[in-house]
Amino acid sequence: MVRPSFAQLNPYTSLNFSFDENGQPNGTGVNGAVTAFTGSSGNPNLKPTKAKQFDASMEYYFGRANSLTLGLFYKELKDYIFSGISEESYTSNGETVTFAMTRQTNGSKGKIKGFELAYTQFFDFLPGALSGLGFTGNFTLVDSSGGKNTAVNVFDPNQTENAGLDLPLEGMSKYSYNVAGIYEKYGVSARVAYNWRSSYLLTTSAANINYPVWSEDYGQLDASILLQVNDHLKVGVQGTNLLASKTYLQVGDPDLKPRYSWTSTDRRVAFVVRTRF
Structure with a gap:
């Protein structure tokens, strides 16, 4: 069981009047209707997300x-919790208006299934310093379903066929893997690792566009080396995002989601000192 966050439970309400420059309504309503009255709100009535889980593992250990x-x-x-739109009426000074409210709500049901394969080995059969070489890696496949987008294509408000899109669950790549070369010998600890994940759904309905947003495939290379000076001190260098990989976002339905933004993260190098007492 996972309980909703305090931010999702926050009991606030914001009401808006949305018109274009010609005075025509241009807000997104339920089932694709165009409305001048929109709003957003927290939801103090959210239920916790619950799951029935079945897991099995097979493990084989060899060598040391x-x-x-x-x-x-x-x-x-x-x-499960996702962003949805519903109609709600509010009364002020005897005037009752129906607003299309965007708020976090509980979904119906979803499924997650898959497997993870992992392998680790040190090549201690090699001679001399080479016996400190090793490898570790894993591959994961995740297939999920049950996600829903209750908004419409805001780039063409007259179209409603995209409401209720069948989507995967948020934050889950179908494929991901991690591979790393490692070295542990003579007080030297070194690691070069590449982590990769396939495209995944960030949100079913982004706050600014009420439409699914996806993160493209992403891979990152990291490395580190530490030298043991004595029983209490290690020094070294650690590099992060050595390939200066960029994060690209897409917007749209599963079949048509063009790229619309990217974020560049610098490569970083840090000098490390570790002590133990």
Whole structure:
């Protein structure tokens, strides 16, 4: 069980009147209707997300620090939280107006299934300094369903066929893997790792456009090396995002989601000192 956050439960309400420069309504309403009356709100009545989970694993250990493992999982979710639109009426000074309110709400049901395969080995059969070389890696496949987008294509408010899109659950890449070369010998600890994940759904209905937003495939290379000076001190260098990978976002339905923004994160190098007492 995962309870909703305080931000999602926040009991605030914001009401807006939305017109274009010609005085025509241009807000997005329920089922694609165009309305001048829109709003957003928290939801103090959210239920926690619950899941029934089934997991199984097979593990094989060989040598002093080597392993090959396979994990299978299947999860049934209910009351997952997503952003939805509903009609709500508010009265002020005897005037009652119906607003299209965007708020966090509980979904119906979703499913997650897949597996993770992992392998770790040190090549201690190699001669001399080479015996400190090692490798670790894993591959994960996740298939999810049950996500819903209750908004419409705001780039063409007259179209309603995109309301209720069948989407994967948020934040889950279908494919991901991590590979790393490692070295542990003679007081030297070194690691070069590449982490990658396929495109995934960031949100079913982004706050500014009420439409699904996706993160494209992303991979990042990191590395570090530490030298043990004595029993209490290690010094080294750590590099993050050495390839200066960019994060690209897409907007749209699963079949048509053009790129619309990107974020560049600098490569970073840090000098590290670790002590132990």
